[in-house]
Amino acid sequence: MRAAITALALVLFLSHVSISDDSSKFTMIVKVEKIKIESIELKDTKLSDAVNLIRDLCKKADPEGKGLNISFIAPKDDKGKTIDPVISDITLTNIPLKDLLRYVCEATGMTFKVDEFAVMIMPKKMAGDKMETRSYKVRPDVVDSIAEKDKNVSKDKP
Numbered sequence: 001m002r003a004a005i006t007a008l009a010l011v012l013f014l015s016h017v018s019i020s021d022d023s024s025k026f027t028m029i030v031k032v033e034k035i036k037i038e039s040i041e042l043k044d045t046k047l048s049d050a051v052n053l054i055r056d057l058c059k060k061a062d063p064e065g066k067g068l069n070i071s072f073i074a075p076k077d078d079k080g081k082t083i084d085p086v087i088s089d090i091t092l093t094n095i096p097l098k099d100l101l102r103y104v105c106e107a108t109g110m111t112f113k114v115d116e117f118a119v120m121i122m123p124k125k126m127a128g129d130k131m132e133t134r135s136y137k138v139r140p141d142v143v144d145s146i147a148e149k150d151k152n153v154s155k156d157k158p
Helices: 002-016 023-034 047-061 097-108 140-156
Strands: 036-046 070-072 086-096 110-114 119-123
Touching: 023 097, 023 110, 036 047, 036 097, 047 070, 047 086, 047 097, 086 097, 097 110, 097 119
Parallel strands: 070 119
Antiparallel strands: 036 086, 110 119
């Protein structure tokens, strides 16, 4: 009974928060709130390994047995080389996934975002919410003219 009241309160609360009108994103947010990880110990663990472990633990803890798609964008150093941050020591029991993700992100200088299809862990300095998609209408003859020019350029090259 108490779990049902808690779930109802969570749904009512989240319905008043401006998350998104997209129901699949709402479902992911609720799932991240609901899943509890029984136990996890991360000592000198690379973030990539921690993400794989969390993914497996989510699948075990998910009542549907599906788990969540959790991925991350690795940060880069000053020279542009990808680095895999190391978690020195995190040991937790009976913790909600949302809190576990927060602790892991704090320990590695990352942040996380719940999307409609996945939980994305990314560097804090990345503009995750500012990404936008643009599409442009192009007349079909423009594509043909580009292809024709490309064909002519390849003929000119020895």
